[in-house]
Amino acid sequence: MSEEKLYAVKNDEGRYWDFLNEDGFHDFDSVDTHTTYEKQQAEAVADDCGEHVVTLIExxxxxxxxxxxxxxxxxxxxxxxxxxxxFSGTDSGAGEERLLIKAYVNGYTVAKEKRYMVELDGLVTTDGAKQYLTKKDGKWFACRRMPGMHQDFTDEELNKAPEWAQQLDRKEVTDDDE
Structure with missing residues (x-):
């Protein structure tokens, strides 16, 4: 987080001081310059007007x-x-605990799970299209890349694949591949 702070002056009616025009308090939408980097400037305006300084942080x-x-x-x-x-949910030590506490306080997003496609080297269709590992209705087979076919797999899915399929090279799927 940046150490720089911005300061605004707000009155009890929820209106803001305009630091550009210095002509009083206005609705948020009609203020040209809401903030200043100068804390003393904001405090001086607040003292003169009997209002309060609001510190804006990232x-x-x-x-x-x-x-x-x-x-x-x-x-x-x-x-x-x-x-x-x-503490009881982690077993990776203090580093993970700090990460989870930070997530608890600041919020979090869940990482997209990596997905992989498995090209079947040397296997092509009669018109020369590459073949990829595919799964449908519990069956594993070869198929060209086709929308709607299950051809991008997580590590967990590939670990449950037949042993021969687990031995094949996998390539991580990027947004460009989808």
Whole structure:
């Protein structure tokens, strides 16, 4: 988070001082310059007008968590003892605990799980299209890349695939591949 702060002066009616025009308090939408970097300037305006300084800070960035870590943080939010929930839910040590506490306080997003496609080297259709590992209705087979076919797999899915399929090289799917 940046150490720089911005200051605004707000009155009890929810109107803001215009630092550009210095002509009084206005609705937020009609103020040209809402803030100043100068704390003393904001305090002087507030003192002169009998109003108060509002310090604006950057919203902290959300932490990126795994699905499992997010579940721990959710349990902590539902618990009367969040720190205990976080401590008992982790086994990776203080680093993970700090990460989860930061997520508890600042919010979080869940990382997209990596997905992989498996090209079947040397296997092509009669018109020369590459073949990829595909799964449908519990069956594993070869198929060209086709929308709607299950051809992008998580590690967990590939670990449940037949042994021969687990031995094949996998390539991480990017947004360009989808």
């Amino acid at each position: 919203e902290p960035k959300k932490v990126v968590l795994t699905k499992e870590q997010a579940e721990i943080v959710e349990k902590a939010h539902d618990s009367g003892y969040p720190a205990t929930e976080i």
